[in-house]
Amino acid sequence: MSNGPEHAHPSTRTYVLVAAILAVITAVEVAVFYLEALDPVLVPVLLTLSAAKFTMVVGLFMHLKFDARLFRALFIGPLFVAIAVMMAMFLMYGVFRG
Amino acid sequence: MSHTEAAAMEVHSATGLSSRKILMWTFIGSECMLFGSLITTYLVYRGKSVVGPYPEDLLNIPFITVTTFVLLMSSLMMVLALAAVQRGDMKWGKVWLFMTAFLGMVFLGGQVFEFTHFVHEGLTLKTNLFGGTFFLLTGTHGAHVAVGVIWLLSLFLLAQRGRLTQANAETVEIAGLYWHFVDVVWIVLFTLIYLLV
Amino acid sequence: MSATGATAAEGGDHSHEGTYSGGPWSWITTVDHKRIGVMYGLSAFFFFLVGGIEALLMRLQLGSPENTLIDPDLYNQLFTMHGTTMVFLAIMPLSAAFFNFIVPLQIGARDVAFPRLNAFSFWLFFLGALFMNASFLFGGAPDAGWFGYANLTSTQYSPGMRIDFWVIGLMVLGVSSIAGALNFIVTIINLRAEGMTFMRMPLFTWMTLITSFLLVIAFPAITVGLVLLMFDRMFGTLFFDPLAGGDVLLWQHLFWIFGHPEVYILLLPGLGMVSEIIPVFSRKPLFGYAFVVYSGILIAFLGFGVWAHHMFAVGLGPVANTVFSATTMLIAIPTGVKIFNWIATLWGGSLRMQTPLYFSLGFISMFIIGGLSGVMHASAASDLQQTDTYFIVAHIHYVLFGGVMFALFAGMYYWIPKITGRMLSDRLGKLHFWIMLVSFNVTFFPQHFLGLHGMPRRTFTYESGLGFEAMNLMSTVGSMVLGASMLIFLWNVLRMLRKGEPAGANPWEGSTLEWSTTSPPPHYNFRVLPTVHSRDPLWAEDTGDSMPGDDPSVADPHMPGPSFYPLLSAVGIIVMAAGALTTTFPVVFVGVGVLLFGVYGWAFQPLEH
Numbered sequence A: 001m002s003n004g005p006e007h008a009h010p011s012t013r014t015y016v017l018v019a020a021i022l023a024v025i026t027a028v029e030v031a032v033f034y035l036e037a038l039d040p041v042l043v044p045v046l047l048t049l050s051a052a053k054f055t056m057v058v059g060l061f062m063h064l065k066f067d068a069r070l071f072r073a074l075f076i077g078p079l080f081v082a083i084a085v086m087m088a089m090f091l092m093y094g095v096f097r098g
Numbered sequence B: 001m002s003h004t005e006a007a008a009m010e011v012h013s014a015t016g017l018s019s020r021k022i023l024m025w026t027f028i029g030s031e032c033m034l035f036g037s038l039i040t041t042y043l044v045y046r047g048k049s050v051v052g053p054y055p056e057d058l059l060n061i062p063f064i065t066v067t068t069f070v071l072l073m074s075s076l077m078m079v080l081a082l083a084a085v086q087r088g089d090m091k092w093g094k095v096w097l098f099m100t101a102f103l104g105m106v107f108l109g110g111q112v113f114e115f116t117h118f119v120h121e122g123l124t125l126k127t128n129l130f131g132g133t134f135f136l137l138t139g140t141h142g143a144h145v146a147v148g149v150i151w152l153l154s155l156f157l158l159a160q161r162g163r164l165t166q167a168n169a170e171t172v173e174i175a176g177l178y179w180h181f182v183d184v185v186w187i188v189l190f191t192l193i194y195l196l197v
Numbered sequence C: 001m002s003a004t005g006a007t008a009a010e011g012g013d014h015s016h017e018g019t020y021s022g023g024p025w026s027w028i029t030t031v032d033h034k035r036i037g038v039m040y041g042l043s044a045f046f047f048f049l050v051g052g053i054e055a056l057l058m059r060l061q062l063g064s065p066e067n068t069l070i071d072p073d074l075y076n077q078l079f080t081m082h083g084t085t086m087v088f089l090a091i092m093p094l095s096a097a098f099f100n101f102i103v104p105l106q107i108g109a110r111d112v113a114f115p116r117l118n119a120f121s122f123w124l125f126f127l128g129a130l131f132m133n134a135s136f137l138f139g140g141a142p143d144a145g146w147f148g149y150a151n152l153t154s155t156q157y158s159p160g161m162r163i164d165f166w167v168i169g170l171m172v173l174g175v176s177s178i179a180g181a182l183n184f185i186v187t188i189i190n191l192r193a194e195g196m197t198f199m200r201m202p203l204f205t206w207m208t209l210i211t212s213f214l215l216v217i218a219f220p221a222i223t224v225g226l227v228l229l230m231f232d233r234m235f236g237t238l239f240f241d242p243l244a245g246g247d248v249l250l251w252q253h254l255f256w257i258f259g260h261p262e263v264y265i266l267l268l269p270g271l272g273m274v275s276e277i278i279p280v281f282s283r284k285p286l287f288g289y290a291f292v293v294y295s296g297i298l299i300a301f302l303g304f305g306v307w308a309h310h311m312f313a314v315g316l317g318p319v320a321n322t323v324f325s326a327t328t329m330l331i332a333i334p335t336g337v338k339i340f341n342w343i344a345t346l347w348g349g350s351l352r353m354q355t356p357l358y359f360s361l362g363f364i365s366m367f368i369i370g371g372l373s374g375v376m377h378a379s380a381a382s383d384l385q386q387t388d389t390y391f392i393v394a395h396i397h398y399v400l401f402g403g404v405m406f407a408l409f410a411g412m413y414y415w416i417p418k419i420t421g422r423m424l425s426d427r428l429g430k431l432h433f434w435i436m437l438v439s440f441n442v443t444f445f446p447q448h449f450l451g452l453h454g455m456p457r458r459t460f461t462y463e464s465g466l467g468f469e470a471m472n473l474m475s476t477v478g479s480m481v482l483g484a485s486m487l488i489f490l491w492n493v494l495r496m497l498r499k500g501e502p503a504g505a506n507p508w509e510g511s512t513l514e515w516s517t518t519s520p521p522p523h524y525n526f527r528v529l530p531t532v533h534s535r536d537p538l539w540a541e542d543t544g545d546s547m548p549g550d551d552p553s554v555a556d557p558h559m560p561g562p563s564f565y566p567l568l569s570a571v572g573i574i575v576m577a578a579g580a581l582t583t584t585f586p587v588v589f590v591g592v593g594v595l596l597f598g599v600y601g602w603a604f605q606p607l608e609h
């Protein structure tokens, strides 16, 4: 049986860099929140930024990007179901209409 | 759950992967649905409270930004701890493990402060739907952080006594998976609760 | 090393009665998947009988109009506990019994991936089941239906502890189910025998895997619903209080987001069993193996997109009703595919008409009827006529009794020889089958008509002169015979234990790995782990599958030692539950302490000792 892909772990420098980017994105999020000019695009911008942070932590800190594909399936499958169910609920309850 | 469970039995692994890691990832998948349902409850009830205080009266964005930053940095401590243990550098491994737990405790302290403040301002579980959904959602997350802190401190104490070594790097890795997931949940909650108020 | 090792070492004796020898303490601390499976099976069958007696009491009450045998309050408790018991305490753990006993054997493993977590799941289920039923002794059992709709469950309409027993009991059972399911996912993914690729896995193992995923994904939804309800009842939150803006339908959503996948959690293990039995008794491989696997996966995914078909009558609006009607009709397709697979397997096979095949055929025919009535109320318009009537009662029983229970009985007749090492009587088995089949239909078929004529469900009586008398009487008589048919099964089991024929390793000439070891298997299952090269390894010896059997020259494999900590951890959770029930927080803290002690003891106890 073949082993999972070899652990090409990022270096300490990469980790610190990722954390810095995460901090910067958080700062940008808060800035977007306070800038009234951005109000019309507030929701999509914030959701995108949040998704970017989510992906970075899961992919790099949790090594999902480098680790075996099985782990990706175990995480993304249920996540997909959860998001689909949430979307259906939001549609029925008119959450998107504000 | 245990350090020795699957490892000690002479079983082959059909995938070449660690059973405990498969267990943790499956558990995290299950947690997606748990937090998904809680977030759904929060958003479905957003704006449905019939009496105040309302979110915009209470939520303190600068304060929560700081605790959010603390939790993000605890994730950095966690990856550094794992990297150190994997290299066999237990001295730094212990430092980073402790720092992870410590930042987790700072985050929890911030949450206690926030909750107390809200209660002072007249928001409790039974005030309105915002109170109920807010305390339940952030409280469930906080309970996860607390479990993680206990877990990390247990590992730290094990390392202190020399019972956690390079050979147990996977034990640290699994605790780390849990910890990062709790952080990821907060990334989502921070946006949905505080910024999209 | 336990007594089994000694038995095996003596050689010659291949019956391995030692698998079950040892006193009560050896059972309490066991981590052997076979013993845990047996304990699951015995307790599940016990609760199946309890739930059955609850049903018979209700049928006695409904046997004649305006009957006063059972008052409305007790009737409410009976239908609530009948549903809750059959779903959570009978069918699910009976499936778990087979997951435990059969799956590790089928994949050629010595145990599950986390043996002590497995013991923990069992004890938590068992104590949780006792906890829930203890309600009968403390002011009455839960009485708001197995679905517990808000705000029937509010403290205003349900004061006292009845609903609290239900809420907390279900949470405990949920933890047990999720822990068990996580364990089986890892076991099946990681402990498969050398050469057993996913597409060579036996179908029962496949369906166990899919069911386990459904469990870990679906249960959190009801857990959140239960937490909301518990907070409403204990801390005065307003989640389901309409006056404060709360929405009672949110409960229904959370419940059915779990509840519909739950239908497949109940059903898929049975589908897997039948998919094992039909090929063996037709003497040919399953027709369209890949179709059965993929349709199972498709059912699991689609199962998360149909929940609102339980809510057509609550006014979600035409768009939601149309979408959920469509997805519900869609899910009938993969289910239908499986029926064609089974029929095509039977077609042209050299059928051996023995009890397991009888029950499998009974399953197919009854399940088709239940499926057809299901497609009828997949249409929102037609459901509005049928919802909350006996038509739905008939439907659910054709699916869960005619379907699942027939399949589970097929599984019992098929695998009990492996579990006990002795054969059940085929004659008694067939007698049981015919009486059960006929009485089942006499009981439930008339309920379709009762429902279409407007008889509401969950109502303790009905007036005379509405035309309900004859069919209710028929249903009651049928149910009594149905209950009596269980006595034949019990008699058959007792007879087997006293003087059943020895089964031998492979009495049915099955093709999967569990039949390559002795009956019952030694505590380590396989002295040398098998290697497979095909889907039906025992039918394909010429392809080089290696079945080393019980080679006594090889030393006994090391197995995990017994542990008391799983039970202790489960006790901690039950103490917490009792504290929460009575809102005495010191008791909750004691429970937390016991749990922590159990978990740490568990974590630091080496697996072999």
Ligand SMILES: [Cu+2]
Pocket (backbone or CB within 6 Å): C259, C260, C263, C306, C307, C309, C310
């Ligand atoms: Cu359904």
